[in-house]
Amino acid sequence: MPRTFRGEESRGPEPGAIEEYRPKTMIEEYRGLAIVFAVLSFALAVYFVKSILSAPKSTPPPPQSVYIEVVPPKDPPPTR
Numbered sequence: 001m002p003r004t005f006r007g008e009e010s011r012g013p014e015p016g017a018i019e020e021y022r023p024k025t026m027i028e029e030y031r032g033l034a035i036v037f038a039v040l041s042f043a044l045a046v047y048f049v050k051s052i053l054s055a056p057k058s059t060p061p062p063p064q065s066v067y068i069e070v071v072p073p074k075d076p077p078p079t080r
Contacts, residue, residue: 027034
């Protein structure tokens with residue numbers, strides 16, 4: 001029975017009667033979303049690394065054929 005009903009003076013709440021308020025952290029509040037985000041991030045990272053490692057190797061381009069036309073030498077200028 002509370003002290004006020006027994007005629008005694010109240011000195012505030014009894015120890016342990018009121019728990020101190022503690023707000024939830026962001027992880028506690030959005031735990032499900034955090035788990036989904038973590039799983040998707042991990043899956044995306046694995047997919048990205050796998051796509052880089054399993055990409056087909058590119059073949060070097062074939063050597064280009066070059067046509068060189070021979071230019072005839074110029075005639076020397078006429079002498080006088």
